[in-house]
Amino acid sequence: MSPTETTPVPLRIAHRARIAPEATAVRAAEGELTYRQFDRRARAVAEELRAAGAGPEDTVLLGVRRGIHWAVGLLGIWYAGAAALLVDLDAPDERLRTLLEAAGTRHAVAPDTYAAAMLQRRTGRALFWASTTTAAPTAAAEPPAGIAPGSLAYVLFTSGSTGLPKPVAVGHAGLAAQVRTLAERYALTAEDAVLQFAAPAFDVCLEEALPTWCTGGTAVFVTDNVLSPAELEPFLAEQRIGVVNLPTPYWTQWAKDLERTPRALPGTLRRVVIGSDAGRTADLVNWAAAGYPPVVSCYGLTESTITATSYEPGPAELAGFAGDELIPLGEPLAGVRAYVLDEELREAPPGAPGELYLAGSCLARGYHGRPALTSERFVADPFAGVPGERMYRTGDRVTRAPGGPLVFLGRADDQVKIRGHRVELKEVEAAVAAHPDVVDVVARAVAAADGPQLAAWAAVTPGSDLTPNALRHHLLAKVPGYLVPAAVTLMERLPRTPGGKLDPRALPAPAPR
Numbered sequence: 001m002s003p004t005e006t007t008p009v010p011l012r013i014a015h016r017a018r019i020a021p022e023a024t025a026v027r028a029a030e031g032e033l034t035y036r037q038f039d040r041r042a043r044a045v046a047e048e049l050r051a052a053g054a055g056p057e058d059t060v061l062l063g064v065r066r067g068i069h070w071a072v073g074l075l076g077i078w079y080a081g082a083a084a085l086l087v088d089l090d091a092p093d094e095r096l097r098t099l100l101e102a103a104g105t106r107h108a109v110a111p112d113t114y115a116a117a118m119l120q121r122r123t124g125r126a127l128f129w130a131s132t133t134t135a136a137p138t139a140a141a142e143p144p145a146g147i148a149p150g151s152l153a154y155v156l157f158t159s160g161s162t163g164l165p166k167p168v169a170v171g172h173a174g175l176a177a178q179v180r181t182l183a184e185r186y187a188l189t190a191e192d193a194v195l196q197f198a199a200p201a202f203d204v205c206l207e208e209a210l211p212t213w214c215t216g217g218t219a220v221f222v223t224d225n226v227l228s229p230a231e232l233e234p235f236l237a238e239q240r241i242g243v244v245n246l247p248t249p250y251w252t253q254w255a256k257d258l259e260r261t262p263r264a265l266p267g268t269l270r271r272v273v274i275g276s277d278a279g280r281t282a283d284l285v286n287w288a289a290a291g292y293p294p295v296v297s298c299y300g301l302t303e304s305t306i307t308a309t310s311y312e313p314g315p316a317e318l319a320g321f322a323g324d325e326l327i328p329l330g331e332p333l334a335g336v337r338a339y340v341l342d343e344e345l346r347e348a349p350p351g352a353p354g355e356l357y358l359a360g361s362c363l364a365r366g367y368h369g370r371p372a373l374t375s376e377r378f379v380a381d382p383f384a385g386v387p388g389e390r391m392y393r394t395g396d397r398v399t400r401a402p403g404g405p406l407v408f409l410g411r412a413d414d415q416v417k418i419r420g421h422r423v424e425l426k427e428v429e430a431a432v433a434a435h436p437d438v439v440d441v442v443a444r445a446v447a448a449a450d451g452p453q454l455a456a457w458a459a460v461t462p463g464s465d466l467t468p469n470a471l472r473h474h475l476l477a478k479v480p481g482y483l484v485p486a487a488v489t490l491m492e493r494l495p496r497t498p499g500g501k502l503d504p505r506a507l508p509a510p511a512p513r
Contacts, residue, residue, distance in 0.1 A: 008147040008172040009179050010078035012214040014039060020216050023190065027239065028067035028221035035216075038071065041135050045076025045109055047142055048130035054107045056151050059085040059368075061100065061108035061127065063119045066200050067221045069132040071209065073109035076130065081145030082107070083152035083169075088201035093122045100125055102167050103155050103368060149173040155368050156203055158302045167368035168302040175210075177361040178305045181334045183211035185310060186243055186271060186296070190216030193268075195236065195244040197225050202500070204275065207306045208245050229254035237266035245273040247500025248297070249440050255283040256439050256461065262290060269293050275300065275307065276500045278408055278426070280433055282324035284313065299329040299408070303377070303392050304362045308336050311405055324434045326426065328405040329398065335361040339383060339391065340400055347383075350402045353409055359384065359391035418445070418454055418482050431479045432456050432488075435471060437464040440494045442502050443485060446510055455510040456485035459493045466490065468511060487511055 003012045013035075016023070021036035033041070054060055060077045062084045064070045077084045085103050087096060099105075100123050108127040110116035116129040153172045157165040188194070194212040196219045198204035209219045220239045222232070229250065236244065246254075251274045258265075275298035284295060300307040311330025332338040340354040341347060348354030359381045366374030381391040397409040410426040428443040440459035445452045460466050468488035475484045487510035495506030 005180065006149055006173065006176060008078075008149060008176050009153070009210050009214060010075060010144055010147060012176075012179075013075060014079075014144050016213060016216045020190065023216055024218045025213060026068055026071045026219055026221070027193070029223045030068050033068055033071070037135070038075065041072045041132065042075035042079050043142060043144070044134040045072060045130045045132060046079035046081075046144065048134070049077065049080040049082060049107060049109070049128075050142075050145070052107060052128035052130070054080050054082045054128070055145070056081045056148070058082045058107060059103045059105045059152075059155050061085045061087065061105050061119065061123075062200070063089065063108045063110045063115065063129070064132055064200075065089060066196065066205075066223075066225075069111050070200055070221075071219065072132045074209075076109060076132065078147070078153070079144040081147060081151070084154040086154055086156045086201050086203070086205075088199065091201075093124075096123050097125070099157055099165060099167075102157075102165065147172055149176070150365075152365070152368075154206075156201070156302055166373065167370065169365045169368040170302075170305050171365045174305045174361055174363060174365075175206075177335050178207075178307065178333075179210045179214055182207060182307060183215050185333065186211065186273065188212060188215040188217055188243065192217035192242045193220050193240050194218070195239075195241045196221040197244065197246060198500075199225065199497075202497070203302055203306045204245060229257055233266060236269055240268045241266065242268050243271045243273065244269065245275070247496070248274045248277040248279045249494075249496065249500060251295070252279060252283055253439050255287050258290065258292070259283075259286050260461070265292055271296065273298060277502070279327040280324050280430075281321040281327055282434075284327055285318050285321055288313075288315075288318050297327045297330065299406075300362075301358075301392075301394060303364045304336070304358050304394075305364060308332060308358050308362050309338060309406060324430065326408055326430065328407045329356075330405045332358075332360075333362070337381075337383070337391070338406060340398055340406070345382065348399070351399060353397055353399045355412055356394045356396045356398045356406070357381075357391040358394060359389065363390060363392055418452060423454070423483060428454055428456065428483055428485065431475055431483055432458055432471070432485070434478070435466070435474055437461050437466045438471075442494060442504070442507070444504070444507075446487070448486070453486040454484070455487040455489070457489045457491060457494060457507055457510075459491050462492075 017035040017039035022034050025035045025038040026033040060082045064073045108129040110129050153170050153175045155167050196208045212219045272295045296312045298307045299309045309329045309332050311328050337359040339357040378390045381389040395412045398406050410424045425443045429441050432441045437460045438458045443456045446455045489511040495503040497503050
């Protein structure tokens with residue numbers, strides 16, 4: 001039977017294994033898997049997990065690193081009817097213990113006995129585990145478990161304002177809708193080789209792999225995702241990659257490098273997707289002017305099942321950018337509703353700022369085992385017209401002009417007062433980022449004896465002779481004094497999480513003036 005619009009992702013992948021068993025599903029440093037091999041090994045994992053008691057609503061630690069074992073482990077968990085717990089295996093042991101306790105996890109997948117023993121030692125828990133190296137026999141392999149659309153697909157933790165991680169629970173229905181939409185948005189086909197670049201603990205890894213497998217393409221796992229863009233290019237050419245999905249700061253570094261050293265990109269590369277942070281329109285314009293592949297800038301949160309909006313400007317829009325500004329958030333994906341609301345939950349007039357709320361099929365089920373937190377952030381949708389519909393409060397301030405895209409203004413808590421002036425930290429970052437030697441920047445308000453002051457941390461191009469004072473003098477000639485950081489720290493690179501987001505706790509103390 002062919003999949004329908006609501007068929008869960010693992011059953012779509014099983015369908016691809018039936019209709020094109022010898023097509024290549026996974027390519028990594030350790031080898032390749034056809035869809036037939038992928039399916040059989042996942043069934044073997046599922047059999048072991050089911051024998052150990054794992055089933056619907058149970059979370060299973062995906063205790064493997066990027067590559068073939070990650071792919072087999074993920075699909076095997078779903079074939080068992082259980083949900084994947086996505087974590088960073090390089091996190092401290094105490095952090096892993098906290099996450100497994102919060103998710104109520106008693107099962108895991110691992111490559112072998114030694115890896116499983118290490119997981120149990122690190123987490124301090126007795127884990128029933130399944131191996132990702134066993135291939136199921138042709139005849140005896142049990143079919144994938146029936147998966148209810150509303151059942152739990154995965155749990156992924158995000159940082160919480162209280163310091164405690166928030167376990168986001170995503171259901172199969174929302175995941176299936178997003179995967180189908182993104183496959184169409186990126187025009188994926190069975191002929192595509194798609195780069196798997198994101199860290200396994202970051203939900204974009206699912207956006208890279210799942211639409212690819214559901215359309216019969218090949219997910220190509222890069223071994224090292226900290227290599228420079230120039231080092232990545234030969235890999236893209238060798239593997240004949242057609243689509244890449246990169247953290248925006250990484251793409252920005254690539255765009256600036258290509259501007260300094262123009263060169264042709266691999267001929268098979270047809271689309272570049274960026275996200276996880278705000279990009280700059282100047283980089284987008286320069287990229288397009290050089291004739292490089294189209295860029296789709298995406299916005300979303302873990303709570304919105306990865307991507308919620310996207311933006312891909314045409315020639316007229318590119319020509320209309322007056323300066324270096326933030327790339328717009330764009331328009332909601334199919335099935336997503338986006339509201340710009342004021343503090344009274346009324347729709348903001350066109351052009352007026354408001355907080356962005358998301359609704360529709362994209363929403364996660366909530367926070368796993370945290371009903372109070374769920375009800376605080378996932379609130380009733382008064383605009384849906386259907387009882388029981390919810391919307392998610394993003395905490396992001398946006399605006400929308402009549403007929404225009406959503407435009408990001410900053411976080412609701414990112415507005416600070418400096419010497420009597422209300423300052424958006426994104427505005428400060430935009431001013432610093434406009435310097436040609438700056439490739440990445442973050443601004444914060446820090447305490448000082450005479451009141452809050454601005455501090456900026458900036459990553460500069462290799463070999464740059466830019467100094468903090470020179471950068472401040474450059475800014476003083478461009479923007480009002482209250483937008484110029486009192487402290488500037490220049491770095492080789494900003495500390496970022498495996499998913500490409502800034503890690504503010506790893507920033508050094510502001511450099512004194």
